[in-house]
Every structure is written in C-alpha cells, then in structure tokens.
Amino acid sequence: MIRTLRNDEPVPASAPSRYLSDAGYVRLRWWVGPDRYVEAYEHRIVMDRPAGEVHHRNGDKTDNRPDNLVVLSKEDHAALHVQQNRAAGKYRGKARDRERAARAAAREQRWTAIAADYSAGMSTTDLGSAYGLDCSNISRGLRARGYTLRTPAEGRWGVAS
The missing domain is CATH 1.10.10 (Arc Repressor Mutant, subunit A)
Known part of the structure; x- marks a missing residue:
C-alpha cells in the first residue's frame, strides 16, 4: 500500500527511492513496513512542507534546489502562471x-x-x-x-x- 505522507507525520529517516510522477515532478517514496510505503513530492520536502504552494522558478519540475524554489499562496501561484503563459503566448482563457x-x-x-x-x-x-x-x-x-x-x-x- 502506498499513501501520501501527511503534513503532521515526521519524514522517515531512511533514504527514499526517487520516482518521476506522471506530471513530471520527483516523488520520494519511503518503505515504512511490510508492503507499506509513504510518498511525498521532493520539492515540498526540500521546502519543509509549507502551507502554501511551491513554485519552480526556472520551470524545471525536477530541479529541486532550494534557490530554484519559492513558496507562494495558491492565488499568487496561479497569477504567476497566468502571467507567464500570457508572456509566452499560451494564455488559455x-x-x-x-x-x-x-x-x-x-x-x-x-x-x-x-x-x-x-x-x-x-x-x-x-x-x-x-x-x-x-x-x-x-x-x-x-x-x-x-x-x-x-x-x-x-x-x-x-x-x-
């Protein structure tokens, strides 16, 4: 069984396995017992699982260096992506x-x-x-x-x- 690591749970001490999600983000998976695993997005773990959303400044979803990540509110994150899409000619409204x-x-x-x-x-x-x-x-x-x-x-x- 694989489940998502809850925010109130400590990050397991063991070394995680790294997987690429369907959306292109790096997922970390820890073994926690017989046929039991927990997963979390690497960029959220790097930023200490913030309450807001984590944005990749350079757009590379696998680049999880702290200097490439910034925590934003949901509204600010959405507005930033709209602005970037408009600038790139990809506005989807x-x-x-x-x-x-x-x-x-x-x-x-x-x-x-x-x-x-x-x-x-x-x-x-x-x-x-x-x-x-x-x-x-x-x-x-x-x-x-x-x-x-x-x-x-x-x-x-x-x-x-």
Missing part, C-alpha cells in the same frame, strides 16, 4: 475559447463542402481521397449530420441502375 470556436466553424464549413460534393454525386471513396479522410469517416460524418447514404445499387446519382 478567452483566446483558447476563440481558437476552439474558430476550429469548430472551420470543421463545420469543411463538412458543409463534403455534404455538397456528396449531394452532387461524389462517392464516399472519392470524397475521402479529395479531403484526406478515410471513406468510413466520410460515411459516419454524413450520417451524423442526417444524410441518408446511397447504396452501391443506387449508383453515383442516387438512381437505381
């Missing part, structure tokens, strides 16, 4: 929403063109080649938008041969 809306509009415009070409007689195979999609994705996309697909017997123009 309204700009992200506008980008998503633009992508959705472009996607719908593309499907309108695909549907028009299908109605004009192009086959799903031809549409797949023209738009760089698999013909099965063309079929699913058209059905999802309410189109009834022609059967092979109906031919290109929807008229039985």
Whole structure:
C-alpha cells in the first residue's frame, strides 16, 4: 500500500527511492513496513512542507534546489502562471475559447463542402481521397449530420441502375 505522507507525520529517516510522477515532478517514496510505503513530492520536502504552494522558478519540475524554489499562496501561484503563459503566448482563457470556436466553424464549413460534393454525386471513396479522410469517416460524418447514404445499387446519382 502506498499513501501520501501527511503534513503532521515526521519524514522517515531512511533514504527514499526517487520516482518521476506522471506530471513530471520527483516523488520520494519511503518503505515504512511490510508492503507499506509513504510518498511525498521532493520539492515540498526540500521546502519543509509549507502551507502554501511551491513554485519552480526556472520551470524545471525536477530541479529541486532550494534557490530554484519559492513558496507562494495558491492565488499568487496561479497569477504567476497566468502571467507567464500570457508572456509566452499560451494564455488559455478567452483566446483558447476563440481558437476552439474558430476550429469548430472551420470543421463545420469543411463538412458543409463534403455534404455538397456528396449531394452532387461524389462517392464516399472519392470524397475521402479529395479531403484526406478515410471513406468510413466520410460515411459516419454524413450520417451524423442526417444524410441518408446511397447504396452501391443506387449508383453515383442516387438512381437505381
């Protein structure tokens, strides 16, 4: 069993194992008994498990030197990251929403063109080649938008041969 080291617990005296978390932070793990381990983030241990959040000044989540770490309140930490993201052109607020809306509009415009070409007689195979999609994705996309697909017997123009 692995659990997180509580703030009211002393740090175990034994040497910990070091692991990289999925988020890229270094996790320390101590053996405390048969099949029992405790873990904590290394940067929090280095800063004596503060009440606030620990920020990596250089952005490297594995650089846990004390001079690279600073303790901030939750609000100040969030504001700092917003400021850094804006400076790097990665602000994820309204700009992200506008980008998503633009992508959705472009996607719908593309499907309108695909549907028009299908109605004009192009086959799903031809549409797949023209738009760089698999013909099965063309079929699913058209059905999802309410189109009834022609059967092979109906031919290109929807008229039985």
